[in-house]
Amino acid sequence: MLREKFDLTGRTAFITGSARGIGRAIAAGFAEYGARVVVHGVKASLPLEESLKAVRLLSPSSFAVTGDLSDPLQVDGLFSQMAAQGVESPDILVANASQQRNCAWERFDADEARREMEINFHATLRLFQLAYPHMKAKGWGRLITVGSVQERRPHPEMVAYSASKGAQENMVRNIARQVARDGITVNNLCPGVFATDRNSAALSNPVYAEKVRDAIPVREYARAEDAAGAALLLASDAGRYITGTTLVVDGGLSLPG
Numbered sequence: 001m002l003r004e005k006f007d008l009t010g011r012t013a014f015i016t017g018s019a020r021g022i023g024r025a026i027a028a029g030f031a032e033y034g035a036r037v038v039v040h041g042v043k044a045s046l047p048l049e050e051s052l053k054a055v056r057l058l059s060p061s062s063f064a065v066t067g068d069l070s071d072p073l074q075v076d077g078l079f080s081q082m083a084a085q086g087v088e089s090p091d092i093l094v095a096n097a098s099q100q101r102n103c104a105w106e107r108f109d110a111d112e113a114r115r116e117m118e119i120n121f122h123a124t125l126r127l128f129q130l131a132y133p134h135m136k137a138k139g140w141g142r143l144i145t146v147g148s149v150q151e152r153r154p155h156p157e158m159v160a161y162s163a164s165k166g167a168q169e170n171m172v173r174n175i176a177r178q179v180a181r182d183g184i185t186v187n188n189l190c191p192g193v194f195a196t197d198r199n200s201a202a203l204s205n206p207v208y209a210e211k212v213r214d215a216i217p218v219r220e221y222a223r224a225e226d227a228a229g230a231a232l233l234l235a236s237d238a239g240r241y242i243t244g245t246t247l248v249v250d251g252g253l254s255l256p257g
Helices: 021-032 046-058 072-084 110-138 159-182 197-203 206-215 225-235
Strands: 012-015 036-041 063-066 092-095 141-146 184-191 246-249
Touching (some): 021 092, 036 046, 063 072, 092 110, 092 225
Parallel strands (some): 184 246
């Protein structure tokens, strides 16, 4: 019976930023458990094609949409693209896409800060607003953000990114209380240091890489698929009683020293 609670057959899941890394792993995991998956990238690309191909091996009716989350019109356009494929709105929405830049806080560019907030926070809020009516009407829905360990341990050179993720986590707790009676759960998945494309440049420095590894109690970086199981729990009926929480997947990195 427990295995059946993880089954996503009949559900449609939309994962932003799913051409690579954590988003791609979550998309593949959901497809493996029966969901129709909508993968997303900023624009058409080989990685997005490869992600969709992998997902379709498990869920043939899956498809891709494209759009820049820094542009509010393109955010709304994602739902128009889904509607054109026969999907009025997803049952599961995972806001995974994000933007980050390294720079000392006193020199951080204002335009870049606004862009990160637009992608990491404002687009997530808008996507949740667009998905909510359909979920409410069905009496079932899952809204999930992919946050960051920086909600708890902000990186000194990622002031805007850390702040946006903190705002995102606060939004999750705020909305969760308001929609719980509609059969909708809202949760935040909080990854630590993952060995993905985004982190490859930084972790290629052996001195820095060893320093980071030493700070992680399990003494290894996470793999993209380490986030997929946690996301599946939050997206399925197995996690129906979990809402308004942050599920940390960081190997103990955020634990007090």
